[in-house]
Every structure is written in C-alpha cells, then in structure tokens.
Amino acid sequence: MGGNGLEGSLMSAVRAGDAETVRALLEQGADANTANTADGADADGLPVLCVAVAAYDEPVAAALVEGGADPDRVLPDGTTPLWRAVDGGSPAVFSAVLGDEPRLRLSEADRERLLALARGWYGTGAAEELRRRTGAPDRAGRDSAATVLVQDGEYNHVDQVSLGGLVVRAGHGAILTSLEWAFRILTPVDELIARAVGQPPEDRAVVDRVTQDPAAEAPFAEEHVNWSTVCWILSRRRSFETWSAVVAHRHHPAPAHRRFVLDYLRTRSLTGVGSGYYKKKESEVLAAWAAEETDGETLARVLDVFTEYEHPGQEAIGLRHAGHPDARVRREVPYALTRYEVARSPAARAAILALTRDPDAAVRISACTASLRDEELLPEIIQALILLAEDTESGRRGAAATLLAESGDRTPAVADALAALLDDGSQLVRLEAAHGLLLRDDPRTAEAIERVGPLDAGFEHDHRADALRQWMWRRENPTAG
Incomplete structure (x- = not known):
C-alpha cells in the first residue's frame, strides 16, 4: 500500500511520537520498514525507525522493532539504524533498537564497529566529541556545550549535550556496557565498576555547576545510567568469580565503590538471583561489613541491605549500633x-x-x-x-497519621489525634486521618470525609480513597444488599 494508505499513516504516527497508533497500524499490516517520504523539508527517505532514533523516541522505536523494522538495514551512508542508536547516546533507544540475538545476528566485523563507536564516544566524552565533529572551539574558547539532564526511558536520566547544531545524549558508557554483555564479552569487573562510579568530563562540570560542591561526585554517580547498567549486568553474570570480584570492592577506600557493592547485592536480592549458598554468603559478608564500616552513610546502607537477609546475629548487630552518633545509622x-x-x-x-x-x-x-x-x-x-502528629513538618505528620491509622489502638487519644490532623494543609495527611477514623467507626467519619475534599487525579485505585467512597455509598444506601 502506498504512502497515502497504512504507510502514510505510519509515517505520521512515528513523526508524532504516537507509539500506540504505531502498534495498531503495524497490526493492521503497515510495513515497519516504511521510508520517511512524508511531505516536508525534513523528509529524508530513511526508514521510519531512523526518525524515531533521531527523536530519541524509545516507545516508538521499540514498537517498530517489535513490529519487524530491521535494525541492521544498511543505509546510503553506510550506517544502520542500530549504529545511529549507538551514536545518539540514549541507552533507552539503543536497547529498543538492539533487537534479538545480536551476537548471532551480526558479523564479527559489525560487532566490532559498534563497540568501537561506543568506546570512542565514552573515552572522548560527549562534549569533546561534538567539538571534534563540529570544529567548535575547545574548552578555552567561547563556544561551550549546553548540557541538560533529561529522562531516558522509564527509570533513568542522562545528560543531553548540544553544540554547533548537533545534539547527543551522554549515555555511551551504559551503551558500551550493554553491547559488551550482548556480545558476551566479559569485561573485567574492576573496569566495569570504574565505569559505574566515574563520570565523563562534561558530567563532572554539570555537578559542579548545579551543586557547587565538588564532593557531590559520588552521589551523582549513583543517579547515572552508567551505574544502574553496570549494576544490572553484573547481577546477570552469575559466576562465583564475578560475585567475588564485585564483593571485594567493599574494602575499597572510596565510599562510592562500597555503595556500588550494596546496590549490587540489593539488586541480586530483589531479583531473586543466587542460590541459598549465595544468600548465606551475602548475609555473612554484610554482617562482617556492619562491624567494620566507618562511613556513616555507607553503614546505614549496609544495615538497610542486611535486614533483607536472614542472619542469626542480626539483633546483636542492631544493638551494637543503637547508639551510633550518625542518625542515618x-x-x-x-x-x-x-x-x-x-x-x-x-x-x-x-x-x-x-x-x-x-x-x-x-x-x-x-x-x-x-x-x-x-x-x-x-x-x-x-x-x-x-x-x-503535632510536628511542624508535614512529612512527619503524614507518617504519624499513617501509623496511627494502621495501629490496633482504638483509644480516644488516637482518634482525637487523627481528628486534629483533618486541619492539615496536606490532602494526603487528611486522607490518612479520615481513613483512620473510618477504621475506628468514629462518629466524626462523615465530617472527616468532607474535610478531605475532592481528591486529585491519581487516587482512583487508592485503597484509602476507595474505603471512603464505599463508606459514603453504604451511608447513602442503607437498605442496599
């Protein structure tokens, strides 16, 4: 069918970023490899997958690849949609375009070209590579790169760098790590962790500019997609050698390395990776670590992860730190x-x-x-x-309201404390208080529900809001079955 039919509609949906419509059109038979020939000065004849890649539109790119778009199609300039996704620096878009079995699908030469591209970007840094490509002045010149933090995928954020009319996302470290794993290249653990805790030059500049605090490097690293990607992939490498090499970093002098180990262990625990043998070993490591760690923030995280495991010495370790000078502990x-x-x-x-x-x-x-x-x-x-519940800080009042409502205490003192929270400026605190009064069948429940006020969007499936709605319905329909 020509450009005026399904393919024309597909082009329009891709350009509009409408992933739902893209999927529907593909199900109706539209060709996922349709060329971008829509009217307009920017129509380039490239596959519509390249349009999604250039727009950093991960949902649309994923829909196209799942619908049959070819990520390895050789384009007139010798690149492919997958090559362009690596070049663009968005880990989310790259993952959407990577496709199934890339190690088997791609030749050794093609794999090495993609790895070299990602290594080049990561080693040089996004801003410096843009300067090289555009011929813009270096750091000492007047033309500096503009960097903003943007969301990349559902959970991560990454820096987007603009210079000389070109735009790139600085997620090449994460892309390189993912490519290596996709091609089953077992990069040394120490190299991967260094990749996670370190930052390219442009990222360091962003931290200094935003926080004015050079010591902010470690917490910023934990928010970077490099960190989460390395953590996830190392948790997939299930050999004892990998596990031992990662856990050895708990002795590293830099707190960022030690915190990476904790994220690694937490990821393994939450995803159910590892046998009972590993769980026992990890609980023993954390127990020993809790006795040795000197950094307050890291020790707090050790205890947080440790309590997800079972260990016979858990109570003794808790008692040891009950009077710790750091409140976080x-x-x-x-x-x-x-x-x-x-x-x-x-x-x-x-x-x-x-x-x-x-x-x-x-x-x-x-x-x-x-x-x-x-x-x-x-x-x-x-x-x-x-x-x-009488605290001046709303978050503390909200936590108190939640716990008072959930408690088994049915004394008038608790009901009165909840009723007093109906004057709170936070609707969420008022909702917690009204729910607590409802659970107690308190005579002030109707007034409490009125004081909550109309609920904002987002409470459609809230169990407290649902309980209040049901209570009002029963009150208004006393004879209903």
Missing part, C-alpha cells in the same frame, strides 16, 4: 531489631524504646514503624506517634 537499627517470627529480647525492646525518644524525628518514625505490631511496646509507640 540509627534510622536503620529498628529494622535490624525486628526479626519476623522471632521474639524480641528484653535488650532489643529497651533499644527500640530508647529510639522512640531519639532526638532525630526520622529515627523515631523508624522505631514506631518497625514496632507497630509489638503489643508490649504499643503504648510507648502510640505516645511517640501522637507527638509526631
């Missing part, structure tokens, strides 16, 4: 003192009780959250929550 202690199906010792209960009175409000919230089902501690927990 103390916030994690209550969860270490909570082992499901294991009764708390008197020492653990005493530590929890002390933490409910901690000078740091977040520590008090953690202690209350971890111990809300402990009947012996409940009276003290409730007193701490009632005080938090």
Whole structure:
C-alpha cells in the first residue's frame, strides 16, 4: 500500500511520537520498514525507525522493532539504524533498537564497529566529541556545550549535550556496557565498576555547576545510567568469580565503590538471583561489613541491605549500633531489631524504646514503624506517634497519621489525634486521618470525609480513597444488599 494508505499513516504516527497508533497500524499490516517520504523539508527517505532514533523516541522505536523494522538495514551512508542508536547516546533507544540475538545476528566485523563507536564516544566524552565533529572551539574558547539532564526511558536520566547544531545524549558508557554483555564479552569487573562510579568530563562540570560542591561526585554517580547498567549486568553474570570480584570492592577506600557493592547485592536480592549458598554468603559478608564500616552513610546502607537477609546475629548487630552518633545509622537499627517470627529480647525492646525518644524525628518514625505490631511496646509507640502528629513538618505528620491509622489502638487519644490532623494543609495527611477514623467507626467519619475534599487525579485505585467512597455509598444506601 502506498504512502497515502497504512504507510502514510505510519509515517505520521512515528513523526508524532504516537507509539500506540504505531502498534495498531503495524497490526493492521503497515510495513515497519516504511521510508520517511512524508511531505516536508525534513523528509529524508530513511526508514521510519531512523526518525524515531533521531527523536530519541524509545516507545516508538521499540514498537517498530517489535513490529519487524530491521535494525541492521544498511543505509546510503553506510550506517544502520542500530549504529545511529549507538551514536545518539540514549541507552533507552539503543536497547529498543538492539533487537534479538545480536551476537548471532551480526558479523564479527559489525560487532566490532559498534563497540568501537561506543568506546570512542565514552573515552572522548560527549562534549569533546561534538567539538571534534563540529570544529567548535575547545574548552578555552567561547563556544561551550549546553548540557541538560533529561529522562531516558522509564527509570533513568542522562545528560543531553548540544553544540554547533548537533545534539547527543551522554549515555555511551551504559551503551558500551550493554553491547559488551550482548556480545558476551566479559569485561573485567574492576573496569566495569570504574565505569559505574566515574563520570565523563562534561558530567563532572554539570555537578559542579548545579551543586557547587565538588564532593557531590559520588552521589551523582549513583543517579547515572552508567551505574544502574553496570549494576544490572553484573547481577546477570552469575559466576562465583564475578560475585567475588564485585564483593571485594567493599574494602575499597572510596565510599562510592562500597555503595556500588550494596546496590549490587540489593539488586541480586530483589531479583531473586543466587542460590541459598549465595544468600548465606551475602548475609555473612554484610554482617562482617556492619562491624567494620566507618562511613556513616555507607553503614546505614549496609544495615538497610542486611535486614533483607536472614542472619542469626542480626539483633546483636542492631544493638551494637543503637547508639551510633550518625542518625542515618540509627534510622536503620529498628529494622535490624525486628526479626519476623522471632521474639524480641528484653535488650532489643529497651533499644527500640530508647529510639522512640531519639532526638532525630526520622529515627523515631523508624522505631514506631518497625514496632507497630509489638503489643508490649504499643503504648510507648502510640505516645511517640501522637507527638509526631503535632510536628511542624508535614512529612512527619503524614507518617504519624499513617501509623496511627494502621495501629490496633482504638483509644480516644488516637482518634482525637487523627481528628486534629483533618486541619492539615496536606490532602494526603487528611486522607490518612479520615481513613483512620473510618477504621475506628468514629462518629466524626462523615465530617472527616468532607474535610478531605475532592481528591486529585491519581487516587482512583487508592485503597484509602476507595474505603471512603464505599463508606459514603453504604451511608447513602442503607437498605442496599
């Protein structure tokens, strides 16, 4: 069918970024390899997949490849859509265009060309490579690259660099890592972790400009797509050699390396990677690490990950850090003192009780959250929550409202504390309070629901909002079956 039929509609949908319509047209028989010949000065005759790649439109690119678009089609300039996706620097678009079985699909020469392209961009840096391509002045000149942070895919962000009329995304480190894994090149673990915790020159400049804090390098690295990609791929490499090499970085002097190990272990835990043998080994590593770590932020993360495992010494480790000078560490202690199906010792209960009175409000919230089902501690927990419900900070009031509503305490003091929160400026806090009153069959429930006010978009599937709607319906229809 010609350009005025399905293919014409497909071109329009691709250019409009309408992935849903693209999928529908492909299902109706449109050719996924349709050339971009729509009217307009920018019609280039290239496959519409190249239009999506150039626009950094990952959903449309994915729809086209899934619908049969050829990522390896050789274009007039000798490139391919996949080559252009690597060149463009968007890890999300690259992943959408990569296609199935690239190691088997592509020749060795083609694989090496893609790897060389990604290595070149990553080694040079996006801004410097744009200067080379455009002939723009170097860093000492007047023409500097403009860099903005943009969302890339559903979960990641990446820098987008513009210079001399060219635009590129600086995700080539992540693309290189993904290509190596797709081609089953087992890059040394130390090299991959260095890639995760380091930043290209333009990224370092962005951090300095935004935060004015050179020490911000480590936390910024954790937000970079290089970090998440390396972490994910190393978790897929399931050999003991890889595991040992990653875990060895817990002794690295740089906190960023140690925090990378924690993200790696958390990823393995959340995705169910590893046998019982590995889980036992990891719990032992974390237990030893908790006794050795000196950096407060890293120790807090060690405890956070450690409590996702089962270890017989968990309570003892929690008790050891219950009086730690860093509040971030103390916030994690209550969860270490909570082992499901294991009764708390008197020492653990005493530590929890002390933490409910901690000078740091977040520590008090953690202690209350971890111990809300402990009947012996409940009276003290409730007193701490009632005080938090009067806090000047909205987030703390909201946390207190949630816990008070969920608690099994049905005393008037809790109901009154919830009712007082109906004056809160946050609709979410008012919703929590009204839900808590409803659960208690409090006579103020109708007034509470009215005080919540019309709910904004996003509450259609909220269990609290649903409970309030059902309560009102039953009230208005008392004889309904």
